[in-house]
Amino acid sequence: MTIGQSHLFTPGPTPIPEAVRRAMNVAAEDHRAPGFGALARDISAGLRQIMRMERGNVFLFPGSGSAAWEAAITNTLNPGDRVLMARHGHFSVLWAQMAERLGLDVELIDVAWGAGCPVKEIERRLGADKDDRIKAVFVTHNETATGVTSDVAAVRRALDMTFHDALLFVDGVSSIGSIEFRMADWGVDLAVTGSQKGFMCPAGLGILGVSDKAMQAAKTATMRRAYFEFADMANLQDDGVFPYTPPIPLLHGMRASVGLLLEEGIDTVIARHARMATGVRAAVQAWGLEMVAEHPSLYSDTVTAIRTPMHIDAREVIAIAYDELGASFGGGLGRLAGRVFRIGHLDWVNEGSLAGALSMAEMAMWRAGVNIELGAGLASAQRYWSDGKRRDRPRV
């Protein structure tokens, strides 16, 4: 038994703000009642602002981010369609696996785990595709497994430069609602996310932003689908009515969380994440440890994946943090298992909560035998976060 408060520092699910938790505490209600539609309409309107959509549709499917991956694919593509995907971390690998399982012809680009989406190679492949066989390009905006953010705008430019008509799919599961995401400006056709990261709710909703072009593709796409049919969700757009029973408390939570993000302001939310992440990275530097992300231009502002020294199994660090300190950190996924632990710094986080995370990470590493000085990383982050904030006092 761990006594005292437990602490969640995983990159999703993330801590749930008290206001969101309270909003979910509702009596059972009729999802076909006349006034019920306002709930989904409010959420969709907020999501449009957060995803910076000008046109197109927002869909909320019961499920998680993976369900939204599947809905995006099956509604807009045809069996055997060629799609171009880069694999550079656990989640891009899983998305490619799903695309293959669903019967797409997946053209893969494998790059190092820690690299970003290889835009130049994507541009080269698109340029070489003279018969327009590639129907979609898939980009994992924020690889949660490696702490790498890729340049979606650059992939859009690659499509434009090669005059290619492929749809642009973007996995924004650990980016949307936390870091810069511009559906309209970047010409994203299918944006995918879930309720348990940027939206500070429990898992249970797969969220999609769908462009007009993707809606058009959905009219003729022949992949098999039933539960995740966009057309069945048509009433969600105008009337807020679901084709089946939605997870009602979760929708109340989503309305509250979207409200919190908009009240803070999207630009402020993005700036807060950048500031939180920079403090965490200052700590990693002070520990003398390496991040998985290969280059500072790739550093994610929602999650930092940290390599433990060769002789230390990162699983032990995570287990010590959990058993002895009541703190959950993310583990290394796939081929990074045992090599990496991850600190989530997204959503309802501030300097205080992250100072706690760094302090606990430091204790767990030290106890596991990592050669660090207790307090070194925390002090470095504290200095960054406190820079310029010291009040001037007259000397007495």
Ligand code: PLP
């Ligand atoms: N894509 C990314 C980048 C993720 O981080 C995750 C989950 O962590 C997923 C997809 C899968 O989402 P879910 O677990 O909600 O199905």
